[in-house]
Amino acid sequence: MAFLEIKDLKSGYSGRTIIDGVSFSIEKGEFVGIIGPNGAGKTTLLKTMTHILSPSGGGVFLEGKDVHRLNSTEMARRFAMVGQDLRSIFSFTVKDIVLMGRTPYIGLFNSETGDDLKMVDHVLELTDLKDFIERPIDELSAGERQRVLIAKALAQDPAILLLDEPTAHLDIGYQMEILELVRSLKRERQLTVVCVLHDLNLASQYCNRIILLDKGKVADFAPPKDILKYDTIEKIFGATVLVNEKALPGSPLVVPIARSRP
Amino acid sequence: MRIKAPNVMILLLFLLLLASAAAIMIGSVSVPVSEIFSEDFRAILMLRLSRIILAGIAGASLAVVGAILQGLLKNPLADPYVLGISSGAGLGAVVAIASGVSLLAGGSYSLPFFAFLGGILATLFVYFISKKAARVGTEDLLLSGVIVAAMLSGLIMFVVSTMETEGMHSSLWWLLGNTQIFDMKLLTIVSVVSIFGIAISILLARNLNIMSLGEEEAIAMGLNVERIKIIFFAISSLITAAVVSVCGLIGFVGLIIPHVTRRLVGPDHRSLIPASALCGATFLILCDILARKLMSPMGIPIGVITAIVGGPFFIILLKKARRPQFR
Numbered sequence: 001m002a003f004l005e006i007k008d009l010k011s012g013y014s015g016r017t018i019i020d021g022v023s024f025s026i027e028k029g030e031f032v033g034i035i036g037p038n039g040a041g042k043t044t045l046l047k048t049m050t051h052i053l054s055p056s057g058g059g060v061f062l063e064g065k066d067v068h069r070l071n072s073t074e075m076a077r078r079f080a081m082v083g084q085d086l087r088s089i090f091s092f093t094v095k096d097i098v099l100m101g102r103t104p105y106i107g108l109f110n111s112e113t114g115d116d117l118k119m120v121d122h123v124l125e126l127t128d129l130k131d132f133i134e135r136p137i138d139e140l141s142a143g144e145r146q147r148v149l150i151a152k153a154l155a156q157d158p159a160i161l162l163l164d165e166p167t168a169h170l171d172i173g174y175q176m177e178i179l180e181l182v183r184s185l186k187r188e189r190q191l192t193v194v195c196v197l198h199d200l201n202l203a204s205q206y207c208n209r210i211i212l213l214d215k216g217k218v219a220d221f222a223p224p225k226d227i228l229k230y231d232t233i234e235k236i237f238g239a240t241v242l243v244n245e246k247a248l249p250g251s252p253l254v255v256p257i258a259r260s261r262p
Numbered sequence: 263m264r265i266k267a268p269n270v271m272i273l274l275l276f277l278l279l280l281a282s283a284a285a286i287m288i289g290s291v292s293v294p295v296s297e298i299f300s301e302d303f304r305a306i307l308m309l310r311l312s313r314i315i316l317a318g319i320a321g322a323s324l325a326v327v328g329a330i331l332q333g334l335l336k337n338p339l340a341d342p343y344v345l346g347i348s349s350g351a352g353l354g355a356v357v358a359i360a361s362g363v364s365l366l367a368g369g370s371y372s373l374p375f376f377a378f379l380g381g382i383l384a385t386l387f388v389y390f391i392s393k394k395a396a397r398v399g400t401e402d403l404l405l406s407g408v409i410v411a412a413m414l415s416g417l418i419m420f421v422v423s424t425m426e427t428e429g430m431h432s433s434l435w436w437l438l439g440n441t442q443i444f445d446m447k448l449l450t451i452v453s454v455v456s457i458f459g460i461a462i463s464i465l466l467a468r469n470l471n472i473m474s475l476g477e478e479e480a481i482a483m484g485l486n487v488e489r490i491k492i493i494f495f496a497i498s499s500l501i502t503a504a505v506v507s508v509c510g511l512i513g514f515v516g517l518i519i520p521h522v523t524r525r526l527v528g529p530d531h532r533s534l535i536p537a538s539a540l541c542g543a544t545f546l547i548l549c550d551i552l553a554r555k556l557m558s559p560m561g562i563p564i565g566v567i568t569a570i571v572g573g574p575f576f577i578i579l580l581k582k583a584r585r586p587q588f589r
Contacts, residue, residue, distance in 0.1 A: 072481070089336050
């Protein structure tokens with residue numbers, strides 16, 4: 001039995017089908033990337049893997065159990081989601097936000113206990129946020145805020161970390177920092193990571209396997225060296241690229257080629 | 263429960279007691295301070311006490327509901343009336359006045375009853391307009407609240423325009439808000455509903471913090487978002503309708519008090535809600551002193567005072583703000 005199995009999953013918004021019969025399975029401890037053109041259904045797929053969207057067909061199975069039959073707290077103890085950015089209307093502190101990650105362990109009428117605080121201290125340490133504890137979230141840079149989101153997700157103590165373009169708003173330094181952090185957390189905590197990425201070179205270097213999603217279906221699911229081919233990319237993304245397979249063994253580098261020279 | 267600013271809470275409680283004490287001493291009839299507790303002025307004392315309790319309860323309720331809805335709807339303009347309760351209750355009240363049922367036997371109950379019913383029906387209407395499949399969209403809720411309020415306001419104006427002068431006068435007085443209450447049973451009912459609602463809100467306040475990060479974030483964190491929304495809408499509608507049914511429409515408290523309080527205790531709803539209750543009660547008791555004292559013995563409707571006093575106060579705060587509390 002696969003650790004996480006997606007079977008013939010269909011989902012979308014108000015009757016419009018976005019992902020249409022997606023199947024794949026992931027082993028425990030894998031770092032799986034999802035790439036694909038805009039509108040291919042990458043974010044919809046992630047949302048349907050949690051309770052944010054309900055599937056209109058098929059299902060998501062974790063160790064054989066249907067995730068959409070779990071109650072909301074059971075789901076949140078297994079899956080944690082990291083979005084592109086945190087848009088809080090109030091200026092909560094870093095500690096406030098990370099403590100909110102303990103929600104699936106706290107009763108409706110209760111507040112955090114000492115154990116929750118201990119757990120939060122631990123994840124703040126892991127994400128190197130010790131110096132930011134009392135800082136309001138809106139005073140941080142986008143890269144720091146992303147670390148806070150990862151810390152909040154870790155506070156849920158999940159088995160699976162889902163990331164939706166976590167590096168979308170970050171400069172190249174922070175992009176690397178965030179993905180290095182996710183990779184080291186994956187190793188230390190045996191996390192399974194599923195990460196939507198736009199940057200093919202980052203996907204190539206950080207993912208064990210890559211799901212290539214196109215028009216709501218899985219076009220291919222394989223290690224980076226078998227996915228990142230110039231003809232595949234031209235066909236699916238409509239972009240002309242040059243793929244260097246030699247520079248880093250197993251991680252092809254993709255360089256976009258302009259149609260004309262300046 | 264984790265309250266973040268215990269000192270501020272104690273200070274706010276002290277201010278509430280101070281305002282209440284002042285409100286016992288000051289009224290439209292001058293009574294020497296030393297004699298207010300004597301047997302001779304017992305009736306006046308009771309009258310003032312009941313007004314203080316009602317103003318306190320109304321102020322606390324409206325401020326708490328404002329804080330709840332601003333967090334839940336993620337909108338700084340949300341107030342207790344945003345879900346159509348005010349216009350629904352208003353229509354109920356003017357219908358009671360126009361039809362004459364408020365003059366029949368048990369008249370002191372029929373107007374509040376009609377207002378309460380109108381408020382609840384309007385909210386249910388707004389709720390069902392915005393319910394799609396199993397979910398209630400918060401944007402849809404705000405929009406349908408505004409639209410239902412506009413439609414019902416038209417109806418209120420129509421009913422008022424068909425009235426004789428006397429009915430018009432009592433309608434206007436009700437629509438502008440008042441804290442005069444003669445029926446102790448009614449005061450008790452409203453107080454119990456509102457204190458119960460505020461207590462549950464404080465117990466559930468942590469969930470509002472989660473909701474304010476956005477619905478999808480909240481679902482991903484394991485919150486049963488639809489259940490939380492229903493619970494808070496039910497509490498908000500019930501206590502607002504209860505307050506409005508006896509006090510009429512007292513504007514501004516529910517809008518500005520949560521903003522002011524957020525500056526004092528921060529955004530955590532576990533401190534914000536109790537602190538808003540204290541600030542709202544204090545503010546309305548002070549406004550009620552002005553309402554009684556200015557142009558006495560007639561007085562001024564308290565809704566007029568809250569807008570005239572509250573508006574400039576809020577503008578000053580907004581100007582002085584170091585950084586926006588809402589984005």
